[in-house]
Amino acid sequence: MVTVRRPRTPSTGPFTTARGLLPLIVVCTFLFALPILMLVIGAFRNAPPGLPAEWSFDAFTRTYTDPASYETLKNSVLLSGGGTIMATVVALVLAFMVSRTTTPLRTLVTPAMVLVVALPPLFYAISWGMLGNPTIGLLNTTWRDLTGSEGTLFDVNSWAGLLLVATVKGAAFSYLLLLGPFRAIDRSLEEAAQVSGAGRLRTLLGIDLVVLAPAITGVVILNFVIGLESFDVPLFLGTPAGIDVFSTQIYGYITNSSPADYGGASALSLLLVVLVMVLVVVQWKVLGRRTYTTVSGKSYRTEAWDIGAWKWLGTAFILAYLLVAILLPLLQLVLGSLQPFFGGEGVYSLTNYETLFNEPATVTALQTTLMVALVGGLIAMALALLIVYAIAHNESRWRRLLDLLTWLPWAVPGVVLSLGIAWTYVSIPGLRNLYGSIIVVMTGLVVAAIPIATRSVQPAIGQITRELEEASRVSGAPPMRMFFGIVLPLIMPSFLAGWFVVAIVISGNLAIPILLSSAQNPTVPLLVYELYTQGQTARAAALFVIVLGALLIGLVVMGGLSALLRRRFNAAPDGPGGTLPDDPGNAPVPQVADQPEPEPVGSR
Amino acid sequence: MSGVRIAGLVKEFGGSTAVEHLDLDIAPGEFVTLLGPSGCGKTTTLRCLAGLEVPTRGEISIADRVVYSDTAGTFVPPDKRDIGMVFQSYGLWPHMTVAGNVGYPLKLAKVAKAQAREQVADMLGRVGLAERIDQMATSLSGGQQQRVALARAMVNRPTLMLFDEPLSNLDAKLRLSMRAQIRELHDSLGTTSVYVTHDQEEAIALADRVVVMNTGLIEQVGTPRELYRHPASAFVADFMGFQNILQGTVGDVLAGGYVVGVAGTNTAVRVAGAAPGPVGTPVAVAFRASHVCVNADRSADATRLTGRIQASTYLGSCMRVLVDLGGALVRAQVDEGELHRFGPDDLSPGHEVTLSVPAGQVVGLPGDDGATGTPAPRVAATVTG
Numbered sequence: 001m002v003t004v005r006r007p008r009t010p011s012t013g014p015f016t017t018a019r020g021l022l023p024l025i026v027v028c029t030f031l032f033a034l035p036i037l038m039l040v041i042g043a044f045r046n047a048p049p050g051l052p053a054e055w056s057f058d059a060f061t062r063t064y065t066d067p068a069s070y071e072t073l074k075n076s077v078l079l080s081g082g083g084t085i086m087a088t089v090v091a092l093v094l095a096f097m098v099s100r101t102t103t104p105l106r107t108l109v110t111p112a113m114v115l116v117v118a119l120p121p122l123f124y125a126i127s128w129g130m131l132g133n134p135t136i137g138l139l140n141t142t143w144r145d146l147t148g149s150e151g152t153l154f155d156v157n158s159w160a161g162l163l164l165v166a167t168v169k170g171a172a173f174s175y176l177l178l179l180g181p182f183r184a185i186d187r188s189l190e191e192a193a194q195v196s197g198a199g200r201l202r203t204l205l206g207i208d209l210v211v212l213a214p215a216i217t218g219v220v221i222l223n224f225v226i227g228l229e230s231f232d233v234p235l236f237l238g239t240p241a242g243i244d245v246f247s248t249q250i251y252g253y254i255t256n257s258s259p260a261d262y263g264g265a266s267a268l269s270l271l272l273v274v275l276v277m278v279l280v281v282v283q284w285k286v287l288g289r290r291t292y293t294t295v296s297g298k299s300y301r302t303e304a305w306d307i308g309a310w311k312w313l314g315t316a317f318i319l320a321y322l323l324v325a326i327l328l329p330l331l332q333l334v335l336g337s338l339q340p341f342f343g344g345e346g347v348y349s350l351t352n353y354e355t356l357f358n359e360p361a362t363v364t365a366l367q368t369t370l371m372v373a374l375v376g377g378l379i380a381m382a383l384a385l386l387i388v389y390a391i392a393h394n395e396s397r398w399r400r401l402l403d404l405l406t407w408l409p410w411a412v413p414g415v416v417l418s419l420g421i422a423w424t425y426v427s428i429p430g431l432r433n434l435y436g437s438i439i440v441v442m443t444g445l446v447v448a449a450i451p452i453a454t455r456s457v458q459p460a461i462g463q464i465t466r467e468l469e470e471a472s473r474v475s476g477a478p479p480m481r482m483f484f485g486i487v488l489p490l491i492m493p494s495f496l497a498g499w500f501v502v503a504i505v506i507s508g509n510l511a512i513p514i515l516l517s518s519a520q521n522p523t524v525p526l527l528v529y530e531l532y533t534q535g536q537t538a539r540a541a542a543l544f545v546i547v548l549g550a551l552l553i554g555l556v557v558m559g560g561l562s563a564l565l566r567r568r569f570n571a572a573p574d575g576p577g578g579t580l581p582d583d584p585g586n587a588p589v590p591q592v593a594d595q596p597e598p599e600p601v602g603s604r
Numbered sequence: 605m606s607g608v609r610i611a612g613l614v615k616e617f618g619g620s621t622a623v624e625h626l627d628l629d630i631a632p633g634e635f636v637t638l639l640g641p642s643g644c645g646k647t648t649t650l651r652c653l654a655g656l657e658v659p660t661r662g663e664i665s666i667a668d669r670v671v672y673s674d675t676a677g678t679f680v681p682p683d684k685r686d687i688g689m690v691f692q693s694y695g696l697w698p699h700m701t702v703a704g705n706v707g708y709p710l711k712l713a714k715v716a717k718a719q720a721r722e723q724v725a726d727m728l729g730r731v732g733l734a735e736r737i738d739q740m741a742t743s744l745s746g747g748q749q750q751r752v753a754l755a756r757a758m759v760n761r762p763t764l765m766l767f768d769e770p771l772s773n774l775d776a777k778l779r780l781s782m783r784a785q786i787r788e789l790h791d792s793l794g795t796t797s798v799y800v801t802h803d804q805e806e807a808i809a810l811a812d813r814v815v816v817m818n819t820g821l822i823e824q825v826g827t828p829r830e831l832y833r834h835p836a837s838a839f840v841a842d843f844m845g846f847q848n849i850l851q852g853t854v855g856d857v858l859a860g861g862y863v864v865g866v867a868g869t870n871t872a873v874r875v876a877g878a879a880p881g882p883v884g885t886p887v888a889v890a891f892r893a894s895h896v897c898v899n900a901d902r903s904a905d906a907t908r909l910t911g912r913i914q915a916s917t918y919l920g921s922c923m924r925v926l927v928d929l930g931g932a933l934v935r936a937q938v939d940e941g942e943l944h945r946f947g948p949d950d951l952s953p954g955h956e957v958t959l960s961v962p963a964g965q966v967v968g969l970p971g972d973d974g975a976t977g978t979p980a981p982r983v984a985a986t987v988t989g
Contacts (some may be wrong), residue, residue, distance in 0.1 A: 475688075
């Protein structure tokens with residue numbers, strides 16, 4: 001018997017072997033898993049990060065016997081549960097009206113929803129915080145002017161306010177996820193029900209809702225998870241009313257107690273992480289590991305249902321939503337930013353903007369944020385691209401590990417992530433010098449953006465058929481040359497779009513910098529929060545308007561760029577797959593994705 | 605000097621075996637097709653040749669250079685194998701023009717720009733796409749795209765050309781002209797070509813030699829005519845379009861031939877050539893429907909088979925008749941020009957007919973020993989070209 005020496009498996013391309021995957025697994029473990037591991041270790045230590053400590057259950061006993069913790073748990077569940085139910089109902093009504101009826105103004109809904117999803121949660125926190133301010137908010141002053149009464153119509157710093165804003169944001173998210181399944185319902189199912197004698201309403205409730213049940217369940221769980229992880233809105237609107245949820249309580253443990261109670265914060269974080277992970281696993285079971293359902297290619301005959309006079313009620317509903325979700329907050333933010341003092345008498349002026357631009361700290365923060373958004377966004381996209389590409393090409397079983405690792409940041413709320421990163425950088429000797437630097441903030445922002453970045457490159461990579469890569473290898477291209485010469489150019493439009501989206505998400509993120517930024521390098525969201533809590537509301541609004549303005553400029557640049565790219569890619573008048581005389585008509589041409597599906601952006 | 609040498613090639617995916625054992629020598633300049641049903645391992649073999657899959661065991665050399673050897677630990681990546689490959693779905697890069705696609709291998713080989721331009725123009729001229737040079741590659745029609753892919757694969761004069769079912773996405777008419785073009789380019793450029801297909805007509809029309817594969821093993825290797833006339837197994841016969849394959853045993857050995865008793869019937873078929881064994885040896889006979897002569901008169905004759913028509917289908921050019929010999933079914937064919945020999949009802953179901961098959965058109969095959977219903981045992985052939 002001759003023993004054959006087993007040489008190591010040769011690699012046919014980048015990331016195909018376990019060996020090729022190793023560096024990526026190391027990086028991802030460091031970025032995604034280490035913070036959580038450090039958090040767990042930290043929860044069992046009886047001293048703040050960086051100090052000598054002993055193992056102890058102290059933090060756990062303290063946190064888990066404190067009734068306040070269960071109050072927080074109750075609040076979190078109530079807020080995200082209530083918000084999810086209302087958001088799903090609103091989303092279902094809107095999705096139904098848009099996809100199945102002739103309701104006037106229905107075409108406005110989808111673009112509006114994309115906008116609502118894209119606007120950072122911070123936008124809603126600050127604008128609704130101003131709008132529903134009991135004494136000087138636009139809503140209440142207008143009410144008083146109109147009725148002459150002295151009362152308050154609506155105080156946003158309350159359960160009602162929290163739920164309203166959660167519903168508005170969640171509805172947009174659910175709507176975009178439900179519209180696809182709604183459109184994809186096989187009409188023959190409905191016709192069969194109607195032929196069998198079911199009325200239209202009965203068909204809607206008995207057939208459509210049942211068919212949609214899996215999709216709705218998935219969206220409900222997803223929304224619930226996002227609700228549990230939400231930070232900005234509860235911080236702005238809940239804290240003043242004394243309503244604490246998980247994320248704000250964790251933050252409170254660190255900022256409101258002296259010395260900061262890192263152990264308590266970590267112990268509470270673990271409860272939240274476990275809760276979220278259970279939900280994520282349940283959601284995988286329901287949705288099959290997809291976080292969104294795409295519209296299927298098959299199109300059915302669309303016959304819009306004329307719902308008679310009800311359609312005017314529908315229009316009113318759409319208008320009310322647009323008012324609450326976009327028009328009023330924007331109006332309040334811009335008006336507020338033009339007042340020298342929020343709610344004070346006086347002429348509208350640009351004083352706030354002048355002050356902001358004359359303050360070196362603000363200008364630095366704007367520059368820092370722009371830099372972090374662009375560089376961090378690029379890093380997140382590059383990392384996401386490598387991860388997605390590697391998972392698609394690797395043939396070893398290690399790719400499952402990588403796949404699992406990338407789902408970690410999704411299941412960890414921003415505050416918890418930044419807490420874990422704080423533990424990591426303070427506890428590990430070599431990394432300690434970096435603590436408080438912008439690099440640490442950027443690391444956190446990159447990790448937080450990975451789920452969105454991954455989802456924006458996934459469809460593009462999926463659309464590149466393996467033959468395109470193989471043709472390049474056979475033509476004489478080494479692996480790297482193939483990646484940069486073929487793969488990268490092909491996904492460039494999606495990559496740029498994803499980069500832009502990720503940059504928006506990063507520039508609006510408050511949860512990461514609030515724990516990781518030092519006073520020397522705040523990002524804009526942190527500055528907005530500080531101004532707001534210091535009572536400089538008008539100036540905070542002005543700062544946020546500047547951010548929105550920058551986004552608008554970015555959007556225009558992006559639009560121009562993608563139009564340019566599209567022209568380069570699809571120069572042919574017919575475009576790919578055009579039918580020419582001798583075309584059998586089934587040429588499987590890889591389509592370069594113009595634009596990914598509306599992504600669940602800024603969902604936290 | 606050899607074009608390609610494959611020795612003891614084995615490829616396993618996880619638990620399943622795609623190529624069980626394969627030995628094949630291909631001469632320089634030879635055109636070989638790998639023919640077989642899907643899942644037979646032909647594409648895996650091709651991808652191992654290209655270096656797109658790493659074999660599990662064995663040795664592969666291209667133009668006397670070892671590109672894979674498990675014992676020596678050699679693996680030459682695809683980009684260093686000096687090959688050209690044409691894919692099923694063309695594999696053209698949508699972000700490049702026709703010239704960009706075709707010129708890519710030259711760019712990677714660092715051919716001087718002026719010379720590369722000349723070579724691209726020359727190659728596109730050969731495939732008849734000279735005027736499309738500046739169009740985006742994927743804006744062309746399917747047939748044109750495949751010709752661009754062909755030009756791209758051949759532009760740098762590779763020592764070995766690989767084709768992975770390149771015509772299966774094209775319509776029938778286009779397939780014929782592309783087929784001719786592929787063979788013509790092969791001949792004029794003098795490359796060695798390996799071509800994978802599941803279409804026997806394509807394999808026969810293109811190749812110098814056809815390799816028929818089944819479940820990861822070679823069934824038979826031979827020239828198209830050898831395979832068409834003398835399939836070595838029931839599997840190959842079936843693949844080569846023998847509509848009738850009947851199991852039986854050697855009934856009698858005669859001078860220059862033998863008689864096979866068809867199992868389950870009391871009829872016998874004469875076969876030319878040496879008998880595979882003494883009387884009683886299991887054997888199968890194969891013959892084409894077009895070689896069966898149908899007669900309406902029932903003159904009994906030792907060389908004739910008697911049966912009852914079970915179904916008949918008029919196809920325009922001929923009439924297809926399914927005849928029940930009382931235990932075995934035979935497919936026969938009567939050309940349109942011959943139909944006048946029969947009465948109006950002679951070929952309708954229920955009527956008795958006699959059939960005769962010239963002994964020279966009947967192929968004797970290794971018989972089924974009755975244990976299984978699957979085709980005859982396979983030959984793991986080692987063939988030198």
